[in-house]
Amino acid sequence: MPRAQAxxxxxxxxxxxxxxxxxxFSFVYIKDIAKxxxxxxxxxxxxxxxxxxxxxxxxxFGSHVDRSIAVPEGVNSVxxxxxxxxxxRFVNNELTVFLEHYPESNFFILPLEDFMAEKLENxxxxxxxxxxxxxxxxxxxxxxxxxxxxxVGTPARKDEIEECTSIxxxxxxxxxxxxxxxxxxxxxxxxxxxxxxxxxxxxxFKLEPFHSHRDNFNFYIVDDFxxxxxxxxxxxxxxxxKVKRLASRCPHEFxxxxxxxxxxxxxxxxxxxSAIANIANINTADKPSVLMHEFGHSFADLADEYVDDYxxxxxxxxxxxxxxxxxxxxxxxxxxxxxxxxxxSTDGYYRGTKNSLMKSLSAEYYGPINEKAITENLxxxxx
Amino acid sequence: xxxxxxxxIIMLLLFAQFACxxxxxxxxxxxxxxxxxxxxxxxxxxxxxxxxxxxxxxYKAEVVSVDDAVLYSFKFEVPLxxxxxxxxxxxxxxxxxxxxxxDFALIIPSLPTAKEVNFYNEKNVKVLTVGLIEEKLIPxxxxxxxxxxxxxxxxxxxxxxxxx
Numbered sequence: 086m087p088r089a090q091a092x093x094x095x096x097x098x099x100x101x102x103x104x105x106x107x108x109x110f111s112f113v114y115i116k117d118i119a120k121x122x123x124x125x126x127x128x129x130x131x132x133x134x135x136x137x138x139x140x141x142x143x144x145x146f147g148s149h150v151d152r153s154i155a156v157p158e159g160v161n162s163v164x165x166x167x168x169x170x171x172x173x174r175f176v177n178n179e180l181t182v183f184l185e186h187y188p189e190s191n192f193f194i195l196p197l198e199d200f201m202a203e204k205l206e207n208x209x210x211x212x213x214x215x216x217x218x219x220x221x222x223x224x225x226x227x228x229x230x231x232x233x234x235x236x237v238g239t240p241a242r243k244d245e246i247e248e249c250t251s252i253x254x255x256x257x258x259x260x261x262x263x264x265x266x267x268x269x270x271x272x273x274x275x276x277x278x279x280x281x282x283x284x285x286x287x288x289x290f291k292l293e294p295f296h297s298h299r300d301n302f303n304f305y306i307v308d309d310f311x312x313x314x315x316x317x318x319x320x321x322x323x324x325x326x327k328v329k330r331l332a333s334r335c336p337h338e339f340x341x342x343x344x345x346x347x348x349x350x351x352x353x354x355x356x357x358x359s360a361i362a363n364i365a366n367i368n369t370a371d372k373p374s375v376l377m378h379e380f381g382h383s384f385a386d387l388a389d390e391y392v393d394d395y396x397x398x399x400x401x402x403x404x405x406x407x408x409x410x411x412x413x414x415x416x417x418x419x420x421x422x423x424x425x426x427x428x429x430s431t432d433g434y435y436r437g438t439k440n441s442l443m444k445s446l447s448a449e450y451y452g453p454i455n456e457k458a459i460t461e462n463l464x465x466x467x468x
Numbered sequence: 469x470x471x472x473x474x475x476x477i478i479m480l481l482l483f484a485q486f487a488c489x490x491x492x493x494x495x496x497x498x499x500x501x502x503x504x505x506x507x508x509x510x511x512x513x514x515x516x517x518x519x520x521x522x523x524x525x526x527y528k529a530e531v532v533s534v535d536d537a538v539l540y541s542f543k544f545e546v547p548l549x550x551x552x553x554x555x556x557x558x559x560x561x562x563x564x565x566x567x568x569x570x571d572f573a574l575i576i577p578s579l580p581t582a583k584e585v586n587f588y589n590e591k592n593v594k595v596l597t598v599g600l601i602e603e604k605l606i607p608x609x610x611x612x613x614x615x616x617x618x619x620x621x622x623x624x625x626x627x628x629x630x631x632x
Contacts, residue, residue, distance in 0.1 A: 098621045105614030178489035178513035248514075259518055320552035320565070326496035326508065329573040333492060333514035338521075357554040357562050362547035362572070363517070372555045382551040389551070395563025430564070446555040465520050 126157040127194065131203050134163075134192070141228040141235040142207045149229040151240045156219050160200060162246055163224055164193040165237050167213040175249040175305065177216045178334060209236050216246040249335035252278075253285060253304040258336035262466050265337040266306045267328065269315055270345040274308050280343055280369060281306055288373045289380075292442070293450065294460045301466050305335035315344065320357035321366035328364060339363045339383060346370040372446040381443050381451065385458040390436045390444035392428045403434030407458040408443060410435050417454045491578040492516050495585070495598060499546045500569045504587055504596045507571065511602070516575040519544075528588040529574065531600070533581045540577055547572050 137152055144150075156163070164180050166172060168191060174181045183197045190202035193214075209231060217224045217239055225244045229236040239245050255261055266284075268277040285304055290296050311331065314324030321344055332340045340363060346356065351370035358375045359366045360382035367376050381387040388406035389396075403409035406429075410416045414425035414435050423437040436444065441452035451459065492515070496508035504527075522543040531540040548570060553562035576585060578600070587596040 095625065098618070098625060101621060102614075102618050105617060109614055174488060178515075181489045182491065182513055258515065263515075263518075320550065320562075322550065325547070325571055326494065326573040329575055330494055330510070330512075333494060333512065333516070333575050336515045338517045338519075355554055355556055357552040359553070360551040361549075362545065364547075368554075375553060375555065378553055378560075379551065389553070389562065389564070391560050391562075393561050393563045395561075399564060399566050401564065444560065446553070446560045462521055 130157055135205050138208045138235045141230050142233055144230040152226050153223045155223050160194055160219055162195045162216050162218050164214040164216040165210045166191045167210050170213050172213045175251050176214050176247050207234050209234050217244055218246050250306050252306055255300045261303045262301050262338055263303045263336035264339045265332050265335040267342045268310050271310050284376055292377055294456050298463050307331055307334050317356050320359045342366045344368050374446045378442055385462050387443050387455055389430045396431045401430055403429055408454050420453050422453050489513055493576050493578045495574045498571050506598050511578055516577055525590055530586045531582050532584050534583045539579050
C-alpha cells in the first residue's frame with residue numbers, strides 16, 4: 086500500500102476530530118452568548134421595574150398609573166414581597182420554597198430555578214406576596230404614589246396569582262386535616278366561594294363529630310376553574326391526574342370537587358355525586374348533606390346503609406365496613422342506642438340505627454356507630 | 469436535658485419542613501387487572517398528603533435513594549371502588565361501582581437523593597418502578613459524543629491496520 090494512501094484514514098480522523106471540537110466549542114460558546122443575552126435582558130427588566138417605581142414615587146400623593154412591562158422569555162410570573170410583614174405562604178408555592186433562602190430580596194422572577202431574586206427600593210405592597218402573572222409576555226401593574234414610595238398593585242384581579250387560598254385555618258397543615266375545595270362549571274369566584282362557605286358552616290360543622298372537632302380542620306380553595314376532565318355518565322367522575330395537579334397547590338388530605346349544576350337541568354338529567362378514594366365529587370344540585378355522606382365513605386370507609394339493587398350486581402363484603410355486620414351485630418354491641426336492623430347496602434347485612442346520614446341524605450346525624458368510626462380517625466390527628 | 473432540647477429542635481425543623489410547600493412529583497398511573505403502568509409524571513411545587521391514615525392492606529409505594537435506602541414509603545388503595553349516591557324520589561339511592569381498570573394519580577415528595585419509586589401489590593410483589601432522576605442534557609454532551617466517535621474511529625483504524 087502506498088504511504089500516502091495509508092495515511093488517508095489518519096487524515097480523515099484528524100479532520101473529524103477538528104470538526105467535532107469546533108462544533109462542541111461553538112455549541113458551548115453560542116449557549117454562553119444566549120445565557121449572557123438573557124441575563125442582560127433580565128437585568129434590563131429589573132431596572133425598568135425599579136425605574137417606573139421610582140418615577141411614580143415622585144408624583145403627587147394619590148396619583149396612579151397603569152403600566153404594562155415586557156418580561157424576558159420564559160418568565161411565568163413575578164412576585165413583590167415585603168419581608169418585614171407576614172407573608173401568605175399559600176399564594177405561590179415555588180416562592181414559599183425559595184423565600185427563606187433569599188431573606189434580603191423583595192422581588193422574585195419565576196421560575197426561580199431559571200431566573201433570580203432581587204432587592205428593589207421605594208415600593209410597598211397591599212399584601213405580601215403580590216404575585217403577578219405574565220399575560221402575553223407582559224405584566225400589568227397599577228402604581229399608586231405614596232409619601233415617597235409607590236404602592237404596587239394590579240389593574241385587575243385576573244392579573245394576580247393566588248394558587249391557594251386558606252379560608253378556615255386552625256392548625257399547621259402537618260397537624261390538622263386539610264381539605265381543599267375545587268370548582269367546576271362555576272360562573273364566578275363569588276358563587277364558588279359562597280357555596281364553599283355554605284358547605285363548611287351550614288353542613289360540615291353542623292354535624293357531629295365534626296362540630297366538636299372544628300380545631301382539627303383546615304379548609305382551602307383553589308380559585309381556578311380549569312377543566313378537570315369530569316364525565317357525567319350516571320355519576321361524576323373526574324380525571325384524577327388533573328384533580329391532584331390542581332389540588333397539590335394547597336395542603337390536602339381530602340379533595341371536594343363542587344360541580345355547579347342547574348337544579349332544573351339536574352331534575353331532567355339527575356347525576357349522582359361520588360366518593361373515590363380521597364376525592365368527593367359533589368353535584369351541588371343535590372341535597373347539601375350529600376357532601377357529608379361522601380365524606381363518610383372517604384374519611385371513615387363507611388358503607389351505604391340504604392339497600393339498593395345496585396349492590397346485588399357486585400360481590401359486596403359488608404363485614405369489611407364498620408357500620409355493617411352480620412345478624413349478630415357484635416361490632417357495636419357495647420354502643421348505647423344501637424339496634425340490629427336488617428339492611429346495610431344489601432338485605433344480607435345489618436345496620437345499627439334506624440336512620441343515619443349513611444342511610445338517607447335527609448338524616449341530620451351520622452348516628453353513634455358512624456360517629457365512633459369517624460372519631461377513631463379524627464383521633465389520629467389529635468394534638 | 470441537652471438531648472431533649474436537641475430532639476425538640478429536630479422535631480421543630482421537621483415540622484417546619486412538612487408545614488410548607490415543597491418540590492413534589494405527581495405520578496399519573498394506569499391500573500388494569502393487577503398490572504400498573506405509568507402514563508405521565510410531572511415535577512412541581514406544592515403539597516402532598518400527610519398520609520396519617522393508611523389502609524392495613526393495600527399497595528405500597530417506596531421512594532428509594534441512589535444507594536437503595538427507603539426514603540419515603542406509604543400504603544394506598546387503588547381507587548377501584550366508586551361510591552355513587554343521589555337523593556331521588558324522596559329516597560337516597562345509588563351504589564358501589566367496582567371497576568377493574570382505572571387511571572389514578574399519586575403525589576409524592578420530590579427528594580433530592582431519590583432514584584426511583586417502586587410499587588408493590590398486596591402480596592408484596594413489585595409491579596412497577598418509575599425512575600425519578602431528571603434526565604438533563606448537559607452542555608458538554610457534544611464533547612462526549614465527539615470523543616466517543618473519535619474513540620470508535622481510532623479503534624476501527626487500529627483493527628484495519630492489524631488486518632493489513
